[in-house]
Amino acid sequence: MRLLRTEDDGWYVSIFSNEHNHPLSESREETRQWHSHSEIDPFLKDFVNNLRENNMSLNKVYNILNVTHGECTGAPFRKENLRYLCSRLAQDSISEDMRKTARLLDDMKAADPYLSVRVATDDEGSPKFILWCTGKNRQDYVYFGDVVTFDTTYRTNLYNMPFGIFVGVNNHYQSTIFGGVLMREETIVGFEWAFKNFVEVMNGKHPVTMLTDQCKSMEGAIKSTLPHTRHRWCKWHVLKCAKEHLGYAYSKKSGFKYEFHKIIDEIIDVSEFEESWSKLLDKYNLSQNKYLNALYSNREKWAKPYFSSVFCAGMTSTQRSESAITS
Structure with a gap:
């Protein structure tokens, strides 16, 4: 069908063909691209909502729908349609949860x-x-x-x-x-x-x-x-991060882990801490290590000697x- 404007700003049909003039979409992959196939029926909406309430990701939900509709045909709608539905469900859920x-x-x-x-x-x-x-x-x-x-x-x-x-x-x-x-x-x-x-x-x-x-x-x-x-x-957290940043020293350099933990757990004198820390870095050639240097610059937040006069109720961890x- 072709519509054209009239001189008085109206419309009229200039061409109309009562027969199909283009190939029909035959496969499921083709038909689900049409807007007429973007609707998701109420049964599937409830099914999707239950999956999302059980913390299923959008990808997993779509894969489940593909399997339930058969591996050959898959879901009768596009993933974008499912994403839009899930966003609407999330908004409804947020409003209800806030209430x-x-x-x-x-x-x-x-x-x-x-x-x-x-x-x-x-x-x-x-x-x-x-x-x-x-x-x-x-x-x-x-x-x-x-x-x-x-x-x-x-x-x-x-x-x-x-x-x-x-x-x-x-x-x-x-x-x-x-x-x-x-x-x-x-x-x-x-x-x-x-x-x-x-x-x-x-x-x-x-x-x-x-x-x-x-x-x-x-x-x-x-x-x-x-x-x-x-x-x-x-x-x-200090020990956890140290292990992540110093994995090589922890696993390959014999004695480093023991000496490092001893400095953190046992030393309570400031001068002894400073001396032991310096010797540790020299011994294992870690004087230029960026993580250890940053850790040292914040030693007043984690090293025992700097908390000897601060009440901590016996706690050293956020666990x-x-x-x-x-x-």
């Missing part, structure tokens, strides 16, 4: 009048950060909040949002949770918001010591929001935060 979160916090507030919740939203009104501390968290912090470990290793599976948790120990050396925070970004601004609001909820009490991993954003946020708090690196999440 559930709001209801859950309201229920918690009703049961615990001392619960404190802080929320920061973006320009569209969606939550960027959510921090909460229960009445018991706040009470425990009064007595045991001098030393806090903070870790964001855990991420929720669906939204990939880092979950940070503030943890300490009580007088029986048992792990004690002080609060939790969901974050959409691990930036200096994000951590500044988390630390600032955490301290405000805790009536302005700053930790004496705070243990984290070697995250630069956390370090910057601690400097700006907790200037009187002593920042310490988690020893476990209490990690274990508190999974327990």
Whole structure:
């Protein structure tokens, strides 16, 4: 069919053919390219939604649909159609999850009048950060909040949002949770918001010591929001990163691992540490190693001699935060 304009800005059919003038699409691969084949029936939508709720990736979902429709023909629609459907399902799920979160916090507030919740939203009104501390968290912090470990290793599976948790120990050396925070970004601004609001909820009490991993954003946020708090690196992360950066020395140079761990675990005198560190680098020809030089420049955050007068409540690692999440 061909349409042309009339002089009075109307339309008229100039050519019309009542017979097909192009080859028909014969294969499934051809027909599913047409917009008429882009619709996904309600049964398949429910099936896809169930797969996505069980954290199936888009590629895996599409492969499953191809198998269920037969290896020769495959799914009757394109992958782009499935991607669009999944994005719509995700938006619906986010809206519903946020409503559930709001209801859950309201229920918690009703049961615990001392619960404190802080929320920061973006320009569209969606939550960027959510921090909460229960009445018991706040009470425990009064007595045991001098030393806090903070870790964001855990991420929720669906939204990939880092979950940070503030943890300490009580007088029986048992792990004690002080609060939790969901974050959409691990930036200096994000951590500044988390630390600032955490301290405000805790009536302005700053930790004496705070243990984290070697995250630069956390370090910057601690400097700006907790200037009187002593920042310490988690020893476990230091050893883990050292093994990753010094794999050759760990595995091939006999004695290096033993001497390196001895410096970290046993030496408590500053001058002895400095001398032993220098001898270790000279002995194993590692004086120009960039990682060890960077580690040495930050020795006040992890080396024992520099914490002899700093209260750490016997903690050297953030693994209490990690274990508190999974327990």
